[in-house]
Amino acid sequence: MTHEIWERWRCIIALLLLLLIGNSGCGNKQLEDLAAKAKQGIEGAKKQANDVSQSVQKGAQEMQKLPGAVAAVTAGDIKLTLDTPLNATTCAARFLAPANGRPGVFQIGTSVTSGPKSFPAVFIHAPTTAASLQGLVGQTIPAQVFVAKSESQGHFQSTADKPVQLQIMKLENNIVTCQLQAAELTSLDPSPTGQALTVPVAGTLVGAVQP
Numbered sequence: 001m002t003h004e005i006w007e008r009w010r011c012i013i014a015l016l017l018l019l020l021i022g023n024s025g026c027g028n029k030q031l032e033d034l035a036a037k038a039k040q041g042i043e044g045a046k047k048q049a050n051d052v053s054q055s056v057q058k059g060a061q062e063m064q065k066l067p068g069a070v071a072a073v074t075a076g077d078i079k080l081t082l083d084t085p086l087n088a089t090t091c092a093a094r095f096l097a098p099a100n101g102r103p104g105v106f107q108i109g110t111s112v113t114s115g116p117k118s119f120p121a122v123f124i125h126a127p128t129t130a131a132s133l134q135g136l137v138g139q140t141i142p143a144q145v146f147v148a149k150s151e152s153q154g155h156f157q158s159t160a161d162k163p164v165q166l167q168i169m170k171l172e173n174n175i176v177t178c179q180l181q182a183a184e185l186t187s188l189d190p191s192p193t194g195q196a197l198t199v200p201v202a203g204t205l206v207g208a209v210q211p
Contacts, residue, residue: 076088076089076090076091076092076110076206076207076208077089077091077204077205077206077207078090078091078109078110078122078203078204078205078206078207079203079204079205080122080147080180080201080202080203081200081201081202081203082147082156082185082199082200082201083199083200086120086122086147086149086203087120088110088120088121088122090110090111090118091108091109091110091122091205091206091207091208092108092109092110092111092112092113092207092208092209092210093106093107093108093112093133093176093178093207093208093209093210094106094107094108094112094113094209094210095107095132095133095136095209097130097131097132098128098129098130098131103127103128103129104127104128104129104130104131105125105126105127105128106125106126106128106130106133106136106141106143106168107123107124107125107126108124108176108178108205108207109121109122109123109124109205109207110122110123111123112210113210116148116151119148119149119150119151120147120148120149120150120154121146121147121148122145122146122147122148122205123145123146123147124143124144124145124146124164124166124178124180124205125143125144126141126142126143126144126166128141133168133171133176133209134171136168137168137169137170137171138168138169139167139168140165140166140167140168140181141165141166141167141168142163142164142165142166143158143163143164143165143166144157144158144160144163144164145157145158145164145180145183145185145201146158147185147201153189154189155187155188155189156185156186156187156188156199156201157185157186157188158183158184158185158186159186162183162184164180164181164183164185164201165180165181165183166178166179166180166181167179167181171209174208174209175206175207175208175209176206176207176209177204177205177206178204178205178206178207179203179204179205180201180202180203180204180205181202182200182201182202183200183201183202184198184199184200184201185198185199185200185201186198187199
């Protein structure tokens, strides 16, 4: 396309030179033919420029639609502090409303639809009576927490008698932000002393809400 436009502009430049150099020897018929060709070139260049402009505008419009969709897929951040800091760049959330007499469920972590796909892995499960996720915003609810630093070790979880308190801080553009208040997790790894070790835990989770 660039080559064709350049050729048309060459014709226009040639015409201007002929008009400026009166003694070039070209007759009126030659000038008329060249002028007609140049005019066709201008019209063609205008059309191609218009097509390109429309294509760019359409592309820009499509790009404007992307941020929300991209955010829904890629948004995610987990920052926890246990015995050492634990960070993950993948986080998703899921909410199931109460139905048929069973409580609702809010889940958030590195994976909420299947087992751990990568490490570190974090999974938080919180039963709730709220009718919607928006209804949980501003509330603090008891939750069960599971953390795996790696596939083979660094496994921790909360106990049934000591659930962790999870605050749902905000929900914007289908992205939920939660804060895990200071609590304790119990190590699931074998202990040299035979006694279960505990570690403190606190931090924040930001994840895209999955359907």
